[in-house]
Amino acid sequence: MIEKKNIIRNKEKPVQKFRFYVQSAMAILCMWIGVEFFFFVKYLQSEGSAVFINRPPGVEGFLPISSMMSFYIFIKTGVIHHAHPAGMFIFAAILLISLVFGKAFCSWLCPVGFLSELIGDFGERIWKKLFKRKLILPKYIDIPLRSLKYLLLGFFIYAIFFLMTDAAIITFLDSPYNLVADLKMFNFFAELSGFALTALTVLFVLSIFIRNFWCRYLCPYGALLGLFSFLSPNKIVRNKVSCIDCGLCTKACPSLIKVDKASVVLSDECSSCLNCVDVCPVADTLNVKNIIVKKTVPKKAIAVIIVVLFMLITGIGMITGNWQNDIPKEHYIIHYERMNSYGHPTGTKEVNEFNKEVMDKNK
Numbered sequence: 001m002i003e004k005k006n007i008i009r010n011k012e013k014p015v016q017k018f019r020f021y022v023q024s025a026m027a028i029l030c031m032w033i034g035v036e037f038f039f040f041v042k043y044l045q046s047e048g049s050a051v052f053i054n055r056p057p058g059v060e061g062f063l064p065i066s067s068m069m070s071f072y073i074f075i076k077t078g079v080i081h082h083a084h085p086a087g088m089f090i091f092a093a094i095l096l097i098s099l100v101f102g103k104a105f106c107s108w109l110c111p112v113g114f115l116s117e118l119i120g121d122f123g124e125r126i127w128k129k130l131f132k133r134k135l136i137l138p139k140y141i142d143i144p145l146r147s148l149k150y151l152l153l154g155f156f157i158y159a160i161f162f163l164m165t166d167a168a169i170i171t172f173l174d175s176p177y178n179l180v181a182d183l184k185m186f187n188f189f190a191e192l193s194g195f196a197l198t199a200l201t202v203l204f205v206l207s208i209f210i211r212n213f214w215c216r217y218l219c220p221y222g223a224l225l226g227l228f229s230f231l232s233p234n235k236i237v238r239n240k241v242s243c244i245d246c247g248l249c250t251k252a253c254p255s256l257i258k259v260d261k262a263s264v265v266l267s268d269e270c271s272s273c274l275n276c277v278d279v280c281p282v283a284d285t286l287n288v289k290n291i292i293v294k295k296t297v298p299k300k301a302i303a304v305i306i307v308v309l310f311m312l313i314t315g316i317g318m319i320t321g322n323w324q325n326d327i328p329k330e331h332y333i334i335h336y337e338r339m340n341s342y343g344h345p346t347g348t349k350e351v352n353e354f355n356k357e358v359m360d361k362n363k
């Protein structure tokens, strides 16, 4: 450890403001998509008599399971499924970002992550005023709870990739249930059941007191990105020689990672928010480094690359004409009327029957 008087101060500008702007822009974009989709649903409800507003393809970003299936079929066959093509491109962009900068999507672009962060900041202020410290769950509660999101992810992976054949996945993607998945999601939130409302309220309250409750413990998407993040070559690296052990990085970490004890942060919980790097008082001590070429990646470059990667992949979808799906509005009106009768296979027995039905059809 070097003496305090010999410290070269870290004069690099923090990137948290920029991160906040990116998060806000994404949240506004999602709200805009929500408004457009609302008017599209109104059009369907009026059976075509209200003003027609185009269905915003960005809504498919909220259909991760369908998008994951489309992505899998694309990788295997090279064919982009026609139902939710934008969802597939958004999914691919998120995966690519996590391969480059770990779970950066969660802290830079995800609107749920942003909301969770705002609620957490608010809760932390109250908690600190009342008890003069943060509320941190003990390890024996935190660790089992963190495994929940992996159990949920495991369930989806098993149900899709182990129980369903490729033909069944394609039939599912073609199914009316999948075509109206976005409309079903809309109705779920528009007509919240008592149970769903209670669950959302509980999640909200828990998120006030336990930072990132949903993201840390329950989000299967975050679990998937956490696993992908291990493949990312860009990691937070601490220079043990110049570190003065002030502990500011650990204090600043919203994911409760002991940054001041690590040489390299290897955690599925690190969301590349760069809070730790921003607060480190010593120059060139805590950085994002590419561990393959052993070079520091500047913070500003990270911020720009995350945004550019997202725009690039979704832009490819738009430029190649694979953004809007090909379902005519007249079909949507019919689907909307009938969609309550559309179900999907849920249990092993039903999935087996579904697979058999698909095989019989293809004979």
Ligand code: SF4
Residues within 6 Å of the ligand: 236, 252, 253, 254, 255, 256, 257, 259, 265, 269, 270, 271, 272, 273, 274, 275, 276, 277
């Ligand atoms: S280790 Fe640093 S970059 Fe990772 S979550 Fe914690 S503060 Fe953010």
Ligand code: SF4
Residues within 6 Å of the ligand: 238, 239, 242, 243, 244, 245, 246, 247, 248, 249, 250, 259, 260, 279, 280, 281, 282, 285, 286
């Ligand atoms: S913020 Fe962390 S890495 Fe930087 S000097 Fe303090 S303990 Fe070391």
